[in-house]
Each structure stands twice: as structure tokens, then as C-alpha cells.
Amino acid sequence: MAVSAAVLCGVGGCVPDSVVTNADLARRYDTSDEWIRSRTGIRQRHVVRAGEATSDIAVRAGAAALRSAGIHAVDAVVLATSTPDHPCPASAPTVARKLGLHEAAAFDLNAVCAGFVYALAAATGLIATGMARTALVIGADAFSTILDPADRATAAVFGDGAGAVVLRAGGAGEPGAVLACDLGSDGDLAELIAVRAGGSRHPLVMGAPVSGGHFFAMHGKAVYRHAVRRMSASARAVLGRVGWRPPDVDCFVGHQANQRILAAVGAEVGIAPERVFTNIERVGNTAAASIPLALTDAAAAGALRPGRRVLLTAFGGGAAWGSAALTWPEL
Ligand code: UT7
Numbered sequence: 001m002a003v004s005a006a007v008l009c010g011v012g013g014c015v016p017d018s019v020v021t022n023a024d025l026a027r028r029y030d031t032s033d034e035w036i037r038s039r040t041g042i043r044q045r046h047v048v049r050a051g052e053a054t055s056d057i058a059v060r061a062g063a064a065a066l067r068s069a070g071i072h073a074v075d076a077v078v079l080a081t082s083t084p085d086h087p088c089p090a091s092a093p094t095v096a097r098k099l100g101l102h103e104a105a106a107f108d109l110n111a112v113c114a115g116f117v118y119a120l121a122a123a124t125g126l127i128a129t130g131m132a133r134t135a136l137v138i139g140a141d142a143f144s145t146i147l148d149p150a151d152r153a154t155a156a157v158f159g160d161g162a163g164a165v166v167l168r169a170g171g172a173g174e175p176g177a178v179l180a181c182d183l184g185s186d187g188d189l190a191e192l193i194a195v196r197a198g199g200s201r202h203p204l205v206m207g208a209p210v211s212g213g214h215f216f217a218m219h220g221k222a223v224y225r226h227a228v229r230r231m232s233a234s235a236r237a238v239l240g241r242v243g244w245r246p247p248d249v250d251c252f253v254g255h256q257a258n259q260r261i262l263a264a265v266g267a268e269v270g271i272a273p274e275r276v277f278t279n280i281e282r283v284g285n286t287a288a289a290s291i292p293l294a295l296t297d298a299a300a301a302g303a304l305r306p307g308r309r310v311l312l313t314a315f316g317g318g319a320a321w322g323s324a325a326l327t328w329p330e331l
Pocket of ligand 1: 030031032035036039040113152153154156157219220221222223224227257258261285287315316317
């Protein structure tokens with residue numbers, strides 16, 4: 001059989017054990033459960049404990065996805081993250097080693113909250129060109145480690161987590177085939193979501209105090225507007241590429257940035273509210289982990305059955321956005 005597609009054949013996720021509820025945040029900040037739930041849909045989020053890093057949760061999600069796929073080896077590991085264990089080197093080789101995936105190609109990819117869709121597209125390309133026959137695609141982030149302790153808005157939104165899928169070479173007609181991707185970016189919006197210091201533009205200086213620039217900062221309102229516009233346009237673009245109409249989508253699994261963003265994108269694209277999957281209430285916005293974690297939960301909830309048409313869409317820092325259309329496999 002000629003290889004023409006990457007086929008999803010495993011999925012798994014992991015959230016750290018420690019839970020932070022809205023009531024916990026209301027003890028630390030001038031905020032309330034009512035404000036957070038009505039503005040975001042979030043009731044709680046999970047956070048890593050001291051000493052626990054992104055690769056630790058990435059390994060747990062990767063192991064779950066490999067178990068789900070029933071395989072022990074892959075040719076490539078693509079880790080989408082903007083909170084790697086260290087600025088250098090990439091975390092993917094560590095994740096690959098801990099999973100026993102010796103000598104697999106392994107690299108990190110940073111497209112912030114759009115990272116998983118970008119990583120899925122990159123791995124699909126590796127498979128479609130014959131450079132890999134199998135790939136583990138992980139989205140993992142521990143935003144709790146970079147948040148500004150003084151910022152109640154980002155504290156309310158972000159949580160830590162990891163999710164992963166396994167791809168294998170196959171045919172476009174098989175359930176699980178990734179049928180199309182759409183990717184885009186707008187660097188004019190780079191200032192909207194950023195950790196400004198600590199990179200080559202504003203390097204660390206010996207003896208200088210840690211400043212606010214070392215923490216994650218987001219212009220929430222502007223991001224919200226761009227997210228709705230770009231996610232909707234990208235979703236339509238990928239639907240056009242596969243020839244699906246909005247009512248053909250059985251399950252829309254978008255980046256869980258904000259319940260209101262997901263509802264607005266669903267309404268804008270024309271997807272019925274009951275087909276818009278959300279797990280944001282329980283996990284918050286887990287950045288690159290968001291979509292694969294939601295896929296894991298949607299599969300467990302019975303929202304994803306073999307052959308169902310699935311639409312993925314994300315927007316994040318960069319700004320970068322992307323979508324993918326796939327059918328769901330028998331797992
Ligand atoms: O994942 C990558 C992409 N990220 C996103 O898509 C996130 C998009 N943005 C959002 O989800 C929303 O902008 C937030 C949830 C972050 C904020 O909600 P908002 O409705 O846009 O609030 P805002 O930033 O415009 O702030 C409105 C008010 C402000 O008070 P004033 O200036 O009107 O007095 C904020 O200080 O709400 C205040 N506020 C809060 N109040 C209570 C901000 N955060 C909080 C809070 N509790 N946690």
C-alpha cells in the first residue's frame with residue numbers, strides 16, 4: 001500500500017497530582033470563583049510540584065499514548081512546549097530516553113499554545129515524506145513555573161499538563177488519518193504573549209535581580225479577539241481543504257484557552273454547541289498540552305468513535321495558529 005497519510009493510532013494524557021481550585025486562588029488574590037468561572041469556564045487547574053518539570057509529565061503522557069497504540073518504539077519524538085526543562089538543550093531527547101525510545105529523532109517545537117497542531121503537522125510531514133514510519137507527538141507545558149506571582153489574570157487561566165498521540169504511516173482512507181492541516185502566524189502580535197527576558201534579546205546579567213520581564217505576560221483582551229478571529233478562519237480553511245461543511249464535523253476539539261473563546265469559534269464556524277468538546281473546567285488552559293489532553297478526555301467520554309470527523313484548532317503566542325482535520329481511529 002502506498003503511504004499517503006499519517007494515521008493516529010494512540011492517545012494519552014497526564015495532569016500533575018496537585019490541584020489548585022478557584023477558592024484556593026481567591027485566598028491568594030483579589031478574585032473569586034464566580035469571576036473566574038463566568039469569564040473563563042475554569043473551576044480548577046493542576047500544577048507541578050516543586051522539582052517536577054515539563055519532561056516529567058511529558059514522559060507520563062507519552063507512555064500512556066504508546067500503551068494506547070500498543071507499540072514500544074517510534075522513529076521520531078516531537079515535543080511541543082514553551083516551558084522546556086532548560087533553555088538549552090531541548091527536552092525531547094530526555095523524554096525519548098526515559099521512554100526507552102533509543103536513538104529516535106527527537107526535537108522540541110515552540111509555537112506556544114498552537115504548538116500541538118504545529119507538532120502534529122511536522123510529524124505528519126515526516127511520515128508523508130517517508131522520513132519516519134512512526135512518531136510520538138507530545139504537547140506538554142508547566143506554565144505554573146513561569147507565571148508572574150503578582151498577576152491574577154494569568155493565575156486564573158493557566159494550568160499544567162501533557163498530552164500525546166502516536167502516528168504511523170498508513171492510507172488516507174483509514175480511520176485515524178490526518179487529512180489536512182492549516183498553519184499561520186503574525187509576528188506583529190509577538191508582544192501580546194511573551195516572556196521578555198532571559199533570551200538573547202535580554203540575556204541574563206550576572207548579579208542583576210529577577211525582573212517582571214522574566215515572567216509570562218499576556219494582553220488577555222487583545223489575545224481573546226485575535227484568537228476568535230484566527231481560530232475561526234483557520235478552522236474554515238482546513239474544512240475547505242478536506243471538503244467538509246461545518247455540520248460534517250462530529251467533534252470540535254479546540255485549544256482550551258477560554259470557554260467563551262471555544263463557544264465563539266464554534267458559533268462563528270457553524271458547529272453545533274453539543275459538538276464543541278471542552279474539559280477546561282477541570283484542567284484550565286494547559287497551552288501545548290491542551291488539545292491532546294482534550295482528545296484523551298473526549299475519547300474517554302465516548303465523544304470520539306471510530307470514523308468520526310474531528311476538527312482541531314488552536315491559537316497562541318507568536319502569534320501562531322493552526323488547525324487539523326482527521327478521522328478518529330479504533331483504539
Ligand atoms: O492560550 C493562549 C491564548 N490565550 C487566550 O486565548 C486567553 C485569552 N484571554 C482571556 O481568556 C481573557 O482575556 C482573560 C480571562 C485572561 C481575562 O478576561 P477579560 O474579560 O478579558 O478581562 P480583562 O483582562 O479585560 O480585565 C477586566 C477586569 C479588569 O479590571 P478593571 O481594569 O476593569 O477594573 C481586570 O483587572 O477584570 C480584572 N481581572 C480580574 N478580576 C478578578 C483580571 N483578572 C481577574 C481575576 N479576578 N482573576
